Amino acid sequence: MTRWVLGLGLCFLWAPVLLMAGFAFSDARQPFVWGGFSWRWFVALAGNERMLEAVTISLLVAAGAASLATLAGGALGWVLGRQGGFAGRGLFGALAAAPLVLPEVVTGLALLLLFVALEQVTGWPRGRGMLTLLLAHASLGAAYVAVVVQARLAGMGRQLEEAAADLGAGPGTVFRTVTLPLMAPSLAAGWGLAFLLSFDDVVLASFTSGPGATTLPLLLFSQLRMGPTPEAHALAVVLLAVAGLGVAVWYGWRRRA
Amino acid sequence: MIRALATAWLGLLVAVPLLVVLAIAFAIPDAGLPPFRLPVENGRWVEGNESWTVLTEDGFYLAALLRSLVVAGATAGLCLLLSYPMALGILRAAPGRRVLLLALVLLPLCIGFVLRMAAWVGLLRDSGLINQALLALGVISEPLPMLYSRGGLLAGMVHSYLPFALLPLYAALAARDTRLEEAAADLGAGAFTVFRTITLPGSAVAGAAAFLLVFIPAAGEFVIPAILGAPDALLAGGAIWQEFFAARDWPLAAAASVALLVALLPPLLLWQRLEQRR
Numbered sequence: 001m002t003r004w005v006l007g008l009g010l011c012f013l014w015a016p017v018l019l020m021a022g023f024a025f026s027d028a029r030q031p032f033v034w035g036g037f038s039w040r041w042f043v044a045l046a047g048n049e050r051m052l053e054a055v056t057i058s059l060l061v062a063a064g065a066a067s068l069a070t071l072a073g074g075a076l077g078w079v080l081g082r083q084g085g086f087a088g089r090g091l092f093g094a095l096a097a098a099p100l101v102l103p104e105v106v107t108g109l110a111l112l113l114l115f116v117a118l119e120q121v122t123g124w125p126r127g128r129g130m131l132t133l134l135l136a137h138a139s140l141g142a143a144y145v146a147v148v149v150q151a152r153l154a155g156m157g158r159q160l161e162e163a164a165a166d167l168g169a170g171p172g173t174v175f176r177t178v179t180l181p182l183m184a185p186s187l188a189a190g191w192g193l194a195f196l197l198s199f200d201d202v203v204l205a206s207f208t209s210g211p212g213a214t215t216l217p218l219l220l221f222s223q224l225r226m227g228p229t230p231e232a233h234a235l236a237v238v239l240l241a242v243a244g245l246g247v248a249v250w251y252g253w254r255r256r257a
Numbered sequence: 258m259i260r261a262l263a264t265a266w267l268g269l270l271v272a273v274p275l276l277v278v279l280a281i282a283f284a285i286p287d288a289g290l291p292p293f294r295l296p297v298e299n300g301r302w303v304e305g306n307e308s309w310t311v312l313t314e315d316g317f318y319l320a321a322l323l324r325s326l327v328v329a330g331a332t333a334g335l336c337l338l339l340s341y342p343m344a345l346g347i348l349r350a351a352p353g354r355r356v357l358l359l360a361l362v363l364l365p366l367c368i369g370f371v372l373r374m375a376a377w378v379g380l381l382r383d384s385g386l387i388n389q390a391l392l393a394l395g396v397i398s399e400p401l402p403m404l405y406s407r408g409g410l411l412a413g414m415v416h417s418y419l420p421f422a423l424l425p426l427y428a429a430l431a432a433r434d435t436r437l438e439e440a441a442a443d444l445g446a447g448a449f450t451v452f453r454t455i456t457l458p459g460s461a462v463a464g465a466a467a468f469l470l471v472f473i474p475a476a477g478e479f480v481i482p483a484i485l486g487a488p489d490a491l492l493a494g495g496a497i498w499q500e501f502f503a504a505r506d507w508p509l510a511a512a513a514s515v516a517l518l519v520a521l522l523p524p525l526l527l528w529q530r531l532e533q534r535r
Contacts, residue, residue, distance in 0.1 A: 001448065006346030009339050010361055013416065016376035017365045019386060023379075032379040032386050075263040083260060095267040098275075101525055103477020105494040106514045109501060110274035113511070117277050139270035200369045202480050206502075220371040224484060228375040236368045236376075243367030247360050254356070 021240055024233035031228045041234040048231055050219065058199055058216040061130060065137035066194035072138065073145025073194070074187055080146065081153030082179070099143040108207030111136045115208065128210035136208040137201060141194025148193065152186035153179075282308060282511035308512035318496055318513060322520060325493040329476035332414040333468045336422040339415070340467060344427040345456070359427070362420055370417055374484045377416065381409045381485070405487045413485040418475055422467040429463030430456075462531055469528040473521055493517050 019032070024042070028035030045051060076096045086092075099107055115125055115132050125132055160182070164174045202217045209218065223229055312318050347358045365373070380386050383400040391397045403409045433456075441451045457464075479494030486492065491499065497517065501510035 002342040002346035002349060005339065005342035006358070009343045009419070010358075012339075013362065013365045013419065016373065016380055016416065017368060020368075020372065020376035020379065030384075031375075032389075072263070072266045075259050076267070079260050079263050086260070092264065092267065095271045098271050101473055101528075103474065103494060103517060103521070105477055105479050105497050106278070106518060107274075109497065109510060109514055110278045111270070113277045113281055113507070114270075114274040135270065139266075142266070142270075200371075202371060217369060217371050220369070220375070221480065224371060224375050224378065228378055232372060232375055236372045239368045239372070240364075243364060247364060251357065251360070 017236070017240070020233055021237045024230065024237045026230070026233075029230065031230050031233060041230045042237075045231045045234040045238070051216070051231065051235070054214055054216040054219040057130070057213060061134050061137060061213070061215060062195045062198040065134045065141055065198045066191045068134065068138035069141030069145050069194040070187055070191045073142035073190055074149055074183065076142060076146035077149025077153065077186070077190075078179070078183070081150040082158075096143060096146050099140045100147070104201075104203040107140065108136070108204045111139065111204070112207040128208055128213075130209075130213040133205055133209040133213055133215070136204045137194070137198040140201075140204060141190075141197055144193045144197065145187070145190030148186045148190045149183055152183060156182055278511045278514055281508055282515045284508050284511075308506075308509045311509060312512055312516060317491075318516070321491045321496040322493045322516065324490060325476050325478075325517075326520070328410065328414065328482070328492060329472045329478075331411055332418055332475045333422070333471040335411065335415045336419050336471045337426075337464060337468050339419060340423040340426045341457075341464070343423055344430050345452075347427060348430055359424075362423060366420065370480070373416060374413055374481060377409070377413045377485060378404060381406075381412075404485065407487075410482060410486045413481050414475060414478070417481060418471045421474070422471045425470060426460070426463055426467045429460055429467075433459055462534055466528060466531045469524050469531070473524055473528065476521055477517060493520075 023032050023034065025037055025039070026034050027038035027040060080093060080096060111132075112128075115128060119125060119127075161174050161178050164178045165171075169177065200217060201215075202221050205215050205218050206221075209215065220232060220235075223232065343362075347355055347362075350358055378385070381403040382388075383402065383404070385404070387403065388397075388400040392400065437455050437459075438451050441455055442448075446454070477494050478492070479498050482492045482495055483498075486495075493513070494517075497510050497513045500506045500513060
């Protein structure tokens, strides 16, 4: 019984995605209409400069936002995991977790209003674009990084750090040679998570991005309102192939390890 | 040092933006655009902000909020209904294959959720794949209107949110003690009786947390209803969006955001308590 539902659920998850991928190879101009086999939409995708530019912007913003989020989220997670009680810890924890649970529309609106108010008061940031988008994505990503890092620090206890301190290492040395290497896997996982969040985001980008900073999801979203295009199908195949390859490599590496 | 920097980060990018929203929700729109002024003159509160009157007296916004909560509840319920058997199904597979099955659950996410919604549009619309197939088979004589319907919206919502319920539920069920279930089965209880009397009560807290983990973000969802939902039946996220981008009424958009947050506060606090109990 559970096996049947599992199969049904996987079909439900995969059917729209696979059908979309399949019709990428159709010669027809309308999406989801079969017109014979053709590679033409992949060729069209490779020559679609707006789409390629949007992919570049998305990759740049995602990488930058993920890196900033890892720095900030690493600090947040370390404070939550390693600095026991301090005045205002409850508020600190609530604010660190807030972006995880706030509706994206509210977060987006709040960040935009912040940027507008800041510009009025200080003259910075000038308008909206990649920088404001990067900050918005970093603030969301940092919350996720903080959760992962805090969980890792909570799970491994303090014995190693205490041993290092007993053997005469100063706080800076303990952090650099013990805590940071132990945090590293969670920082890497957090970076990946923040990257994916940024790469797939429509709502925060709609509020905080500006002219010249149209990300891939923003472009696809505006195109979808006009109706889906066959090039989007080809893009789905490319993304599916990249992710599938990634999972296959990871799975093979895991089985050997 | 690190704590001071982390506090500054939270203050600038989390606390201050929320306070700005709160301030603008009560501000007077002079020319409809910023700068706004707070309704305070000579240290006294003055009338002038109409956002809250509009929000509470125009049934449009309350209806949108109510619709959001209903759609979010239905989405979370369906996700939970699917997640339980799916999580148990994965756990019954051989340990080596579980990771593969989890990867199969997560992989469809990788094409990004705008493209997944595009796929649903392609399936559901009047000239879409489902209608093409049904027409060709002669089951129907004219296309069923599925795009912009309640059912179509729920299909897209569940498709997007299922992993959010499935993964935490899977983690909780994987950590459970199965000896009670084995004992019950040995004593002659059927599979469903075992589930109803042991598995379900034992994982009720995790199940409720998974429900809320879908319900809370789904209640504020904007993009999926914008693509698959009926244009004349706005949800809360869409109403905020429209006030901000189309009507350009920033104070009203901010007030609607505050109202949405207040409505989500009880489920949020409940979720927090459930997480602490685990």
